[in-house]
Amino acid sequence: MHAPVSWLRELADVPADATGADIAAALVKVGLEEEGLSGGDISGPIVVGRVLTVEPEPQKNGKTVNWCTVDVGDHGQRVTEGKAQEIVCGAHNFSAGDLVVCVLPGGVLPGGFEISARKTYGHVSNGMICSARELGLGDDHDGIILLTELLGADAAASLQPGDDAIALLGLADEVVEVNVTPDRGYCFSLRGIAREYALSTGAAYRDPADLRVAEGDGTGYPVHLTDDAPVEGVVGCDRYVARVVRGVDVGAATPQWMRKRLTQVGMRPISLAVDVTNYVMMLLGQPLHAFDLQTLSGAVGTRRARVGEKLTTLDDVARALDPEDLLIVDGSDTPLAIAGVMGGEASEVTSATTDVLIEAAHFDPISIARSSRRHRLVTEASKRFERGVDPAVAAAAAQLAVDLLVEHGGGTADPGATDVGEPRTPAAIAFDTALPTRYVGLDYPREEVLSTLRAIGCVVQDDAGDAGDAGDDVVTVQPPSWRPDLADGPDLVEEVARVRGYDQIPSVLPQPKDGHGLTHGQRVRRVIATTLAHQGLVEVLTYPFVARDLFDRLGYAPDDSRRRAEALVNPLSEEAPLMRTSVLDTLQDALRRNVARGHRDVAVYEVGLVTVGREDAAVAPVPGIEVRPDDATLDRIREAVPAQPRHVAMAAAGDASVAGPWGPARPYDASDAVAWVLTLGTALGLDLEVQAADRSPWHPGRCASISLPDGTVVGHAGELHPKVTAALDLPARSVAAEVDVDVLIAATGTPRQADELSTYPAAHTDVALVVDEQVPAGRVEAALRAGAGEGLESVHLFDVYRGEQVGDGRKSLAYRLTFRAPDRTLTTDEVSALRDAAVAAAAEQTGAVQR
Amino acid sequence: MSGPNTQYDPVEVAALDPAAVEQAVTDALAAIAAADSLEALKAARLAHQGEKSPLALANREIGALPPSAKAEAGKRVGQARGRVGQALAGRQVELEAERDARILVEETVDLTVRTPRRPLGARHPISLVSERIEDIFVAMGWEIAEGPEVESEWLNFDALNLSPDHPARGEADTFFVAPAGSGLVLRTHTSPVQVRTMLDREPPIYILCPGKVFRTDDLDATHTPVFHQFEGLVVDEGITMAHLKGALDAFVQRLFGDGIVTRLRPNYFPFTEPSAEIDCQCWVCGGADASCRTCGGTGWIELGGCGMVNQRVLRAAGVDPQRYSGFAFGLGIERSLMLRHGVGDMHDIVEGDVRFSRQFGMEI
Incomplete structure (x- = not known):
C-alpha cells in the first residue's frame, strides 16, 4: 500500500519537518513493514515555460522533431546568453503559446535522471519539455503536459514562465510504501495508515469517513440481499449501500489532484467515474462499484451463481461461474458482477453513460477469497474484501463518491439512499487487563x-x-x-x-529444567555423515523429485516395490512428478552434474528421507481445531502419512586414488562401494556381513547385499549395471550404494560390551584354498571362522590367484589366519590343529582344497 | 696354535721385535685411514686385526715365550692391538655416519605435491550450519525434534490455525500429494513437528525442529523450492515474549558473534499471536556502513518470524492455554548460511557441485 506523505498530512498531524523515512519508521514500529520510499528524488530547475516558437524539422529516420524556443523566465539561457531557452522536442501535441513544464540543464527527474544540455538532431537542446510520465505524474507519455489542460484554464491563468513547477505540481512529494499483513485489511487505505501513524506517534487523527451521510430511507434504488447457500454459514453480503447520481458528464476530466494521488498510489487514472471509485477506495478502504444505471432492469440484489452460468467480466474474459460464487444481479436476474471481485462488461460505465449507480457493500471475506482464487482474479476489491473491510464505512464511502461525481461530473444525486443488511460486528472480548x-x-x-x-x-x-x-x-x-x-x-x-x-520487551533466557541432548539416532546420523566424508565422499543435497520413467532406466522389475512412488498433484515440473523411493534416485543427478562440470573423479553422498508409496491411499482426515482431535482421528491422520525411512546413498565415478608421484591411479570399483558401507558398520561398532546379490540398479555380478548378523539387510553396494549407467548418462563403471539409516540406528544404541584383550603372542599362518570360481570369498571366510573357533583372531584374504596351476573355473584364495589364546601362548601344534580345523570346515562347506 | 717351544729364543723372534710391531701398527693405521668405505674398512680390519694379521701372529707368539719375557711382549703387543682397534672403531663410526648421511640424501622425496592420493570428502555446509544451530540449542537444554516431509494437511495447516481458505494453502504455494484431496502435502514448514510434539507429550517442551521444507517457488539466486528451516518451540508455565527475545538473542550471539542482539517488529502469522518479525543486528558493519553488502546499510538483517503460540494452536494440540503459554520462531538455514558465509547464489547450495561443499571442510 502506497501512502503519499502530502495525503497523509490531511488525515493526521504529521510534523512539518517529518520526512518520508520518519513516517516509515513510525509505521514499522506498529507493524507495517516498509516496502519502499519513492519521490523526493527530483530537483530543479523544473519550471513553467511558455512556448514561443515551434519549427518542425523532418529527420532522415522519418521522424519529425520540433525545434522550439521557450520562455522560462529568469532561468537558463535567458540568464547566461540573454535569449529564450532552446529545446528540441519530439512531441506534437502543443503549439506556440502553450504553457508547459521544462526541466533545464542541472535538473534531476524521478529515478535520478540528471538533465544536461546535449546535442541532438543538429541542435543543442537545453533541457526537455516534460510528459506526465517523465515527472512521475502518471503513465501518460503520448505528449507533453499542457498546464492549461492539466490544471484547468483558471488555475493556469495565474502562472508565469519561470514559476517553480516542483512546488506547483507537488513533484517532491514522497510516497511511503508499506506491506500490509493479512490481519490488517483496514490498512489498505489512507484512513487506516493514518490511524496507525497516529497510534504510533500520538499525532492527532482526523477520520475521513466522518462526513455527513444521506441515511438509508427506503426511497433509494431497490436492493435485496438473497443468499440460499451461505459459505460456512455466513451470508455473502451483510450490508449494501446504493446511491444514484444522474446526469453525470463521464467525459469530464478527473481533477489533477486526484489523478496525481491515484498515480502516487500506483493506479492509472482512467475516467472520472472509475477514478472517483478508486480514489474513495484508496482513502477509505471501501471498494466501490459503479454501474451504468441504464443497463440495469429492476432491483439489484445478490445470489449465488447457478451451475453453467457465465459472466464476461471487465477484463473481457468470459468466466464460467461456480455455484459458490456470490453474484450481483439485477431485476431480470442477469449477473452483473462477481460480488467483490470484478464487475461485468455489460453493466460497465461507458462514455455513453449518464446515470450511475454506486455500490458500497460488505461481503463475506471467505466467499470473496474463494471466488478470487477460483477465477485466479486478484483485484484491488477482492484483496480488501478478503482481508476485511470496515462494514461501517460503506455509507460514508458511497456519499463521498456521490459528492465527488456531483462536484466534478456535474451530476445530481438522487435524494434517496439505500442501505440494507445487518453487518456483523466483532464479538466483545472478556479481557484480563493483567494478561x-x-x-x-x-x-x-x-x-x-x-x-x-x-x-x-x-x-x-x-x-x-x-x-x-x-x-x-x-x-x-x-x-x-x-x-x-x-x-x-x-x-x-x-x-x-x-x-x-x-x-x-526485555531479553530473558528461558531455562529448561533438563535436556536429553541429541538422540541416539541423531548421533548415529552425524557419525555416518562424517565417516563418509572422511572416506573421500562429498555430501550433497538434492531435490527429492523424480521422473516417471526413472524406474525403467534403473532397470527395476515391473513388480519392484520401489516403483510404488507417491506423486504430486502440482509438481515443479511435469518431468519430475514423483517422490523418490531411494536416495540414489536423485543422487545420480548430482554425480552426473559433477562429471559434466569436469570433475572426472568424484564421489558424492546424501543422507535424506525417501517416501514409501502407500498401497492403500487412505485419506488423511482434516478435523476442526477447536479442541484436540480424538485419538482415533489422530491415528488416522498419522497412518495416512506414508512411511519415510531415512537412507544414505553413495555414488562415485573415476579414480578412487589418483595418479601422482606415488604411482598410477586406481579407479573406483565395486569393492570401494562395499567398503564404504562396511566402514559405516565399523564406525558404529557393527559387524556387518556381505553376500553376493543381484539387485537393480547394480551389475548382477558386482553387487553385494550388506546385512546385520541377524540377516536384516542394511543395504546394497557395488558397480552400477552397464545399462543403467548408459540410461542415466553416467560414466561407465560408476559405483554406488544405498543404505537404510534407520536399520543402522535400530541395530545400535545398546552399549557394546568390550572384548578382553589377550596379551599373549599371536601366531600367524597362511593357507591357500582352491575353490570353484563362483564360490564367494565371504563364504570361505565364514567357514574358516566357524571351523577355527574362538582361537582365530582375524582372517585376511591377501591374494587371489587364477591360472593353470589351479585349473579352469577355479581360483586360489590365500588367507592369513591369526590365532591368539586369551590365557597362554599357543604351541605350534595347537596352531596347526586350529588351522586344520579351519581348512576342514572350508572344505566341507565350500569344497575348498588346500594347495 | 703351536705349543710351547722351550728351544726357542724369544728375544730373537722377529714378530715380536718392537720395530716390527711398531711397523705393523703403522701399516694398520695407514690402511685404516685410507679406507674410504665400510667395505674397505672391513678389508683393513681383516688384514690388520684378522687372524693372519702381523699383530695376531705376534700375539700368538707370546704364548711361546718364557714367562720372564711374556709380560713385556704382551704389553707391547696388547698396546699395539689396542691402538689399531681404536682406530678401526673410530673410522667405523666416521664411515657409518657418512653412509647414513648419504642414504638420507638419496632417500629424499618431493613432498611439495599438494594433491592428496585420496582427497578428504566434505559435509554439505547446510548440514554443518544446521548441526551447529542444533548444538547451540542443545547446549541450552533444548532437544531436537523431527518429523516426516510428506505430511498431513491437518498437521501442516489446520492445527496451526491456517484455515482452509488461507492463501498459503493454494497450489500456488504448496505441493499437494496425489490424488487431489488426499489430505497430504509436502510440509511447507517444520511447524507440524511442533504440533506432533505437543500432541505426543506434556509440557514443558523446549524443542528445535530443523528440516527440509517445500514451497512451489522457482529456483533463482535467492529462492529454492526445497529448503531447510529450523523452528523453535517452547511451551511451559509462565513463558513470555521476553523469553522469546532472550532465546533469540542467545542464538544470534552464538551463531553470529558476541554482543549481537535481535529486534522484534510487529507482524502477522496465523500460528502466533502476538507475532513479530525477527531482525538481527548486522555482525559485519554493526550499522556503521551505509554501503554494507550484508545488511544493505540498514544495520539490521531480517531473519524470520516468531511470536507467542496462538492459543488456538495450543488447544488443537491438547495444551491448556490457561496453564501454559509458549513461543515459537522459524528461520531459514539457507539464509543463515548465505549471510554468515557470503554465499551469493542459491544455485551453488542446491546443485551439488562438490567444489561448493569442499570449501567448507568439516566444521563451519
Missing part, C-alpha cells in the same frame, strides 16, 4: 492497557472502574468495526505491546 504483563514479560499498568485499547478504537466497558486492582480484573472490550481480527485476549495483548513498542 499483557503476563504474556509479554513487561509491566503494563492497567491504565496504559485501557488507554491503548481505546486508542485503537475499542470500546472498553470498565466495570471495575479505576479502582480495579490486581487479581481477577476482567473488562469487556468491544473491538472497532474495522478490526475483525481482534478476537481473543492475545490479539489485544499484541495491540498493547506494539503501541508501547516491541523494542521495550
Whole structure:
C-alpha cells in the first residue's frame, strides 16, 4: 500500500519537518513493514515555460522533431546568453503559446535522471519539455503536459514562465510504501495508515469517513440481499449501500489532484467515474462499484451463481461461474458482477453513460477469497474484501463518491439512499487487563492497557472502574468495526505491546529444567555423515523429485516395490512428478552434474528421507481445531502419512586414488562401494556381513547385499549395471550404494560390551584354498571362522590367484589366519590343529582344497 | 696354535721385535685411514686385526715365550692391538655416519605435491550450519525434534490455525500429494513437528525442529523450492515474549558473534499471536556502513518470524492455554548460511557441485 506523505498530512498531524523515512519508521514500529520510499528524488530547475516558437524539422529516420524556443523566465539561457531557452522536442501535441513544464540543464527527474544540455538532431537542446510520465505524474507519455489542460484554464491563468513547477505540481512529494499483513485489511487505505501513524506517534487523527451521510430511507434504488447457500454459514453480503447520481458528464476530466494521488498510489487514472471509485477506495478502504444505471432492469440484489452460468467480466474474459460464487444481479436476474471481485462488461460505465449507480457493500471475506482464487482474479476489491473491510464505512464511502461525481461530473444525486443488511460486528472480548504483563514479560499498568485499547478504537466497558486492582480484573472490550481480527485476549495483548513498542520487551533466557541432548539416532546420523566424508565422499543435497520413467532406466522389475512412488498433484515440473523411493534416485543427478562440470573423479553422498508409496491411499482426515482431535482421528491422520525411512546413498565415478608421484591411479570399483558401507558398520561398532546379490540398479555380478548378523539387510553396494549407467548418462563403471539409516540406528544404541584383550603372542599362518570360481570369498571366510573357533583372531584374504596351476573355473584364495589364546601362548601344534580345523570346515562347506 | 717351544729364543723372534710391531701398527693405521668405505674398512680390519694379521701372529707368539719375557711382549703387543682397534672403531663410526648421511640424501622425496592420493570428502555446509544451530540449542537444554516431509494437511495447516481458505494453502504455494484431496502435502514448514510434539507429550517442551521444507517457488539466486528451516518451540508455565527475545538473542550471539542482539517488529502469522518479525543486528558493519553488502546499510538483517503460540494452536494440540503459554520462531538455514558465509547464489547450495561443499571442510 502506497501512502503519499502530502495525503497523509490531511488525515493526521504529521510534523512539518517529518520526512518520508520518519513516517516509515513510525509505521514499522506498529507493524507495517516498509516496502519502499519513492519521490523526493527530483530537483530543479523544473519550471513553467511558455512556448514561443515551434519549427518542425523532418529527420532522415522519418521522424519529425520540433525545434522550439521557450520562455522560462529568469532561468537558463535567458540568464547566461540573454535569449529564450532552446529545446528540441519530439512531441506534437502543443503549439506556440502553450504553457508547459521544462526541466533545464542541472535538473534531476524521478529515478535520478540528471538533465544536461546535449546535442541532438543538429541542435543543442537545453533541457526537455516534460510528459506526465517523465515527472512521475502518471503513465501518460503520448505528449507533453499542457498546464492549461492539466490544471484547468483558471488555475493556469495565474502562472508565469519561470514559476517553480516542483512546488506547483507537488513533484517532491514522497510516497511511503508499506506491506500490509493479512490481519490488517483496514490498512489498505489512507484512513487506516493514518490511524496507525497516529497510534504510533500520538499525532492527532482526523477520520475521513466522518462526513455527513444521506441515511438509508427506503426511497433509494431497490436492493435485496438473497443468499440460499451461505459459505460456512455466513451470508455473502451483510450490508449494501446504493446511491444514484444522474446526469453525470463521464467525459469530464478527473481533477489533477486526484489523478496525481491515484498515480502516487500506483493506479492509472482512467475516467472520472472509475477514478472517483478508486480514489474513495484508496482513502477509505471501501471498494466501490459503479454501474451504468441504464443497463440495469429492476432491483439489484445478490445470489449465488447457478451451475453453467457465465459472466464476461471487465477484463473481457468470459468466466464460467461456480455455484459458490456470490453474484450481483439485477431485476431480470442477469449477473452483473462477481460480488467483490470484478464487475461485468455489460453493466460497465461507458462514455455513453449518464446515470450511475454506486455500490458500497460488505461481503463475506471467505466467499470473496474463494471466488478470487477460483477465477485466479486478484483485484484491488477482492484483496480488501478478503482481508476485511470496515462494514461501517460503506455509507460514508458511497456519499463521498456521490459528492465527488456531483462536484466534478456535474451530476445530481438522487435524494434517496439505500442501505440494507445487518453487518456483523466483532464479538466483545472478556479481557484480563493483567494478561499483557503476563504474556509479554513487561509491566503494563492497567491504565496504559485501557488507554491503548481505546486508542485503537475499542470500546472498553470498565466495570471495575479505576479502582480495579490486581487479581481477577476482567473488562469487556468491544473491538472497532474495522478490526475483525481482534478476537481473543492475545490479539489485544499484541495491540498493547506494539503501541508501547516491541523494542521495550526485555531479553530473558528461558531455562529448561533438563535436556536429553541429541538422540541416539541423531548421533548415529552425524557419525555416518562424517565417516563418509572422511572416506573421500562429498555430501550433497538434492531435490527429492523424480521422473516417471526413472524406474525403467534403473532397470527395476515391473513388480519392484520401489516403483510404488507417491506423486504430486502440482509438481515443479511435469518431468519430475514423483517422490523418490531411494536416495540414489536423485543422487545420480548430482554425480552426473559433477562429471559434466569436469570433475572426472568424484564421489558424492546424501543422507535424506525417501517416501514409501502407500498401497492403500487412505485419506488423511482434516478435523476442526477447536479442541484436540480424538485419538482415533489422530491415528488416522498419522497412518495416512506414508512411511519415510531415512537412507544414505553413495555414488562415485573415476579414480578412487589418483595418479601422482606415488604411482598410477586406481579407479573406483565395486569393492570401494562395499567398503564404504562396511566402514559405516565399523564406525558404529557393527559387524556387518556381505553376500553376493543381484539387485537393480547394480551389475548382477558386482553387487553385494550388506546385512546385520541377524540377516536384516542394511543395504546394497557395488558397480552400477552397464545399462543403467548408459540410461542415466553416467560414466561407465560408476559405483554406488544405498543404505537404510534407520536399520543402522535400530541395530545400535545398546552399549557394546568390550572384548578382553589377550596379551599373549599371536601366531600367524597362511593357507591357500582352491575353490570353484563362483564360490564367494565371504563364504570361505565364514567357514574358516566357524571351523577355527574362538582361537582365530582375524582372517585376511591377501591374494587371489587364477591360472593353470589351479585349473579352469577355479581360483586360489590365500588367507592369513591369526590365532591368539586369551590365557597362554599357543604351541605350534595347537596352531596347526586350529588351522586344520579351519581348512576342514572350508572344505566341507565350500569344497575348498588346500594347495 | 703351536705349543710351547722351550728351544726357542724369544728375544730373537722377529714378530715380536718392537720395530716390527711398531711397523705393523703403522701399516694398520695407514690402511685404516685410507679406507674410504665400510667395505674397505672391513678389508683393513681383516688384514690388520684378522687372524693372519702381523699383530695376531705376534700375539700368538707370546704364548711361546718364557714367562720372564711374556709380560713385556704382551704389553707391547696388547698396546699395539689396542691402538689399531681404536682406530678401526673410530673410522667405523666416521664411515657409518657418512653412509647414513648419504642414504638420507638419496632417500629424499618431493613432498611439495599438494594433491592428496585420496582427497578428504566434505559435509554439505547446510548440514554443518544446521548441526551447529542444533548444538547451540542443545547446549541450552533444548532437544531436537523431527518429523516426516510428506505430511498431513491437518498437521501442516489446520492445527496451526491456517484455515482452509488461507492463501498459503493454494497450489500456488504448496505441493499437494496425489490424488487431489488426499489430505497430504509436502510440509511447507517444520511447524507440524511442533504440533506432533505437543500432541505426543506434556509440557514443558523446549524443542528445535530443523528440516527440509517445500514451497512451489522457482529456483533463482535467492529462492529454492526445497529448503531447510529450523523452528523453535517452547511451551511451559509462565513463558513470555521476553523469553522469546532472550532465546533469540542467545542464538544470534552464538551463531553470529558476541554482543549481537535481535529486534522484534510487529507482524502477522496465523500460528502466533502476538507475532513479530525477527531482525538481527548486522555482525559485519554493526550499522556503521551505509554501503554494507550484508545488511544493505540498514544495520539490521531480517531473519524470520516468531511470536507467542496462538492459543488456538495450543488447544488443537491438547495444551491448556490457561496453564501454559509458549513461543515459537522459524528461520531459514539457507539464509543463515548465505549471510554468515557470503554465499551469493542459491544455485551453488542446491546443485551439488562438490567444489561448493569442499570449501567448507568439516566444521563451519
